[in-house]
Amino acid sequence: YIRVILISLLFSFTIMMNRRDFFTTTALGSAASILTPSLNFAFPAKVPQAKMKLSFKPFTLELKHAFGVAVNTRTTTPLVLTTIEYGKFKGYGEASMPPYLGETQESVMKFLSKVDLSKYENPLELDTILSAIDALEPGNTAAKASVDIALHDLAGKIMGQPLYNVWGLNKEKTPNTVFTIGIDTPDMVRKKVQEVDPQFKLLKIKLGRDNDREIIEAVRSVSDKPLVTDANQGWKDKERALETIHFLKEKGAVLIEQPMPKEMIDENAWITERSPIPVIADESIKRFGDLIKMKGMYHGVNLKLMKTTGLREAQKMITVARAFGMKVMIGCMTETSCAITAAAHLTPLVDWADLDGALLSKNDAFKGITFVDGKITLPNAPGIGAVPR
Numbered sequence: 001y002i003r004v005i006l007i008s009l010l011f012s013f014t015i016m017m018n019r020r021d022f023f024t025t026t027a028l029g030s031a032a033s034i035l036t037p038s039l040n041f042a043f044p045a046k047v048p049q050a051k052m053k054l055s056f057k058p059f060t061l062e063l064k065h066a067f068g069v070a071v072n073t074r075t076t077t078p079l080v081l082t083t084i085e086y087g088k089f090k091g092y093g094e095a096s097m098p099p100y101l102g103e104t105q106e107s108v109m110k111f112l113s114k115v116d117l118s119k120y121e122n123p124l125e126l127d128t129i130l131s132a133i134d135a136l137e138p139g140n141t142a143a144k145a146s147v148d149i150a151l152h153d154l155a156g157k158i159m160g161q162p163l164y165n166v167w168g169l170n171k172e173k174t175p176n177t178v179f180t181i182g183i184d185t186p187d188m189v190r191k192k193v194q195e196v197d198p199q200f201k202l203l204k205i206k207l208g209r210d211n212d213r214e215i216i217e218a219v220r221s222v223s224d225k226p227l228v229t230d231a232n233q234g235w236k237d238k239e240r241a242l243e244t245i246h247f248l249k250e251k252g253a254v255l256i257e258q259p260m261p262k263e264m265i266d267e268n269a270w271i272t273e274r275s276p277i278p279v280i281a282d283e284s285i286k287r288f289g290d291l292i293k294m295k296g297m298y299h300g301v302n303l304k305l306m307k308t309t310g311l312r313e314a315q316k317m318i319t320v321a322r323a324f325g326m327k328v329m330i331g332c333m334t335e336t337s338c339a340i341t342a343a344a345h346l347t348p349l350v351d352w353a354d355l356d357g358a359l360l361s362k363n364d365a366f367k368g369i370t371f372v373d374g375k376i377t378l379p380n381a382p383g384i385g386a387v388p389r
């Protein structure tokens, strides 16, 4: 009898303990969610207090093929790799600066040297920290993205969760990535397409010089995959642009990106009104404010972390673009698998993904997402899940 009483006492004590633990955890959880409204997690009870420390170094990404778009051709992309340390945790980020966008390794490092993370107590207060960094100086979108990405990686690692879990997204819902074929001679285009055609479900074809039809015919001579097409502001006459878009549709194009220069707002809108396939803004929409200004001018938007200042603003832009009834694509610059994998965590929310940037490089500094038959496959590790090689 006494044994029964002892056992039941022990049992109720255990229940009380569990209930008390439960209340403690819940209280911590709601405190954390008040601090960081868009991140849906509880700050783990045993994170040692530490100071955040940002470090950065230049890195040159070498490309496998010379990469041609309407405005230029290049063989390398300058990057700056960032790390934010917090106790035993390390978050990784990066800035990528294709030369025509105006930022350089020097400008990024100059900006980053003004960022002082040591004054923030809670690394999960992304809203406070990233808003303050954004306010330091206008522009510098890639530099800002390099902090945003590293901070998200760090936050996920502290929580012990991959970003898709932090955001409540289903990792099975990632789309196929497109694989990009830069502007080249018809022979080289055929060769590049043959190299990658079996591995990808969609090809992205760069257009906008004077050989659009020749390039498309070259692609079609070796592949029947659907095509994502991108004129990169290369077309200057709206009537001819529309004619070309009709030709592209006949040849199996599913969308056209940035047909005319971003300054030609009315001409681009004229094309959007008449185009038989969705017209997607890329150069025209960098940040949140541009999305609002360009409402109704395009069917959709191509978001890139190096334009949006990172994941946080990209997420807000996806929400607003959807409210405007727009299609959403997530793209990239030539980047390592660090920034590419970061962007990939948002892809369960979008219609198309163009995240082949790391595959175009010879010296990817990270291991991250993989592609299974072209489908984006996210790593399960906490944070971004990209690991330095």
Ligand code: MG
Pocket: 230, 232, 257, 258, 282, 283, 302
């Ligand atoms: Mg584009």
